[in-house]
Amino acid sequence: MTAIHEPPLETPAGTLLRLATAGSVDDGKSTLVGRLLHDTKQVFADQLDAVERVSRERGLDGADLALLTDGLRAEREQGITIDVAYRYFATPKRRFILADTPGHVQYTRNMVTGASTAQLAVVLVDARHGVVEQTRRHAAVAALLKVPHVVLAVNKMDLVDYRESVFAPIADEFAAYTRALGVPDVTAIPISALAGDNVVDPSNHMDWYAGPTLLEHLENVDVDHDPQFCAARLPVQYVLRPQSPEFRDYRGYAGQVTAGAFRPGDEVLVLPSGRRTTIAGIDRLGEQDVDLAYAPQSVTIRLADDVDVSRGDVIVAADRAPEVTQDVVATVCHIADRPLRAGDRVLLRHGTSTVKAIVRSLDSTLNLETLRRDPNPEALRANDIGQVTLRTAAPLPLDDYADHRRTGSFLLIDDADGTTLTAGMVGVPLGSED
Amino acid sequence: MTVVDTVSPLRLSHLDALESEAAHIFREAAAEFERPVLLFSGGKDSIVMLHVAMKAFWPAKVPFGLLHVDTGHNFPEVLEYRDRTVAEHGLRLEVAKVQDYIDDGRLRERADGTRNPLQTVPLLDAINAHRFDAVFGGGRRDEEKARAKERVFSLRDEFGQWDPRRQRPELWSLYNGRHRPGEHVRVFPLSNWTELDVWQYIEQEKIELPEIYFAHEREVFKRNGMWLTPGEWGGPKDGETIETRSVRYRTVGDMSCTGAVDSTAATLQDIITEIAASTLTERGATRADDKMSEAAMEDRKREGYF
């Protein structure tokens, strides 16, 4: 193999795609990522040399492209992925941030980490084994995290003679499952990550498949969404008060616009207090008095009235404010080894605020096989997806996760040692009532 | 003032999105920790970090100081740059010196003269002595395969160690910086930047760099396939000959293990063109310490290295 590294210098603004791999252990996720990087000419010669050397030492014929992302010693020794690897590549059409996640059930929390910021998930299955439990779990996690686009990559087609009769039923089964989960967009592509069929280059072995290669699909999937039409949100991170001679009375609220757009003169509410005021001015990272701030810009907002604002508050568009509540109903994915039980006292981290919370009730867990909600579980254990009701010590401005990923999500944290216990999403549950 | 066209969609450029993400990370850490510090080596990544930090807190001052772990094998241009930057912006600077540790016997010089791995002990001592609870590092995930695995907020135990098998899940942009007394968190605002992004950002922001990043005539000698600068640190040795070449540095670290690359790139534009066409990673081209073994970086990181 020859490695050529030819990244494009320019890509159009706003075309970044964040994607994550998913699927069961050994289904070929890391090999696929290596293949994508290799065939789009984004592997450096010294990286490929190292991979070829290790592959030879293991007695393999060719380079094991999974070694391009399986960078930890333990991963290389065991031949599995343990934690997410982030890789960056670009074509002239768009830029990609790729999270290669582990398939092993023990490391599901790391898959959740990689998928939480993804706009697209590539779920792999081994054509010989079809949809297995871990495929379902990852598809459910992607649905829960509201990853808007899902690709089913039926991999290892080389091991089933590239037959359509193997591909089609897997694609059908997966489509039915994801439809039941409410995933809006699913595309199925037959590939061989090892041989390179339909990854970057079209396959010579599957005339029956007329769809795009994986890369073509990734380059064209539409993730453009215009912040102008979303309700504006800015969780306050930090209050800037320079108290220098030049900026004696300056008081700015620094934060990242998580959704929508703000302009000077806009009427806003400061939540949870609900105080109404207007935006006096916006500064953008050293640029004074800009006309506009939109997601995901980091900016500093100055307010017209002398209202009390501090870290943890959220500045929102006055006409499209979220509900402020101490009662949280949410779907959660439990990620810690220690279980979550009704009555547990935890910390809840939402936006830039951290408050005490108590688990009022565990309402249901999702059965991955039937997609039914089993009521009143005794505990939520690692990797369980469930429905919970929480009571917080202070009111929080909670958006529906379906509309606002950043202000509709939260973490539950163990107060004693800081462990992240649970990932929470405000709003509609997955699955059906039994 | 720019005229806003309300009809055309609002789209952030790639570099502006990275800058906003880094500013968000700085503000989170500054708010959540009591005693953050920024690791400043005078290399391009730490210079870019400091630049974004200053923008993130403008018009206020950066609410934390700098820490330099000085190997004693510095390029004079870089030390001069460091001191000038600190003075110009009225920053606080702590220096932890590897040389002090060698002088009093707490560390021993290695046979190969390389001091990069020796930085870990002075770094951890400085973190303990100053009770720093958050340490900003310029590490990027595109640099190296172990770094590609690291979180933005990366927890270190009371011995400063990183356990890659027990990293905290990190969802969305909700960074969890909670830690027990004695533990600290390494924070990497440039996690998602590539080498090319760093250079394009330097050009966009017109950031000044130490001159050694640009092509210049320099006396060098070859060791392990890399051009090294002669010096008291231990080179050239028998059989190694000095020659004058047009070179520049792609990374800046300890003189004994940071190699120069042949180059005629005299401007940022030239450098960007050169990097886009490069067939070697920046560490592969310039760092002897990473060539020592398959997992050299992971091992150093586990012990508490940057």
Ligand SMILES: Nc1nc2c(ncn2[C@@H]2O[C@H](COP(=O)(O)OP(=O)(O)OP(=O)(O)O)[C@@H](O)[C@H]2O)c(=O)[nH]1
């Ligand atoms: N024949 C064939 N083998 C493949 C293909 N893709 C991957 N493999 C092999 O399948 C094995 C597992 O591949 P990986 O890429 O490590 O699998 P993974 O999904 O990343 O596994 P985890 O990350 O541990 O969940 C390796 O031996 C690969 O060479 C393919 O398309 N065809």
Ligand SMILES: [Mg+2]
């Ligand atoms: Mg893998």
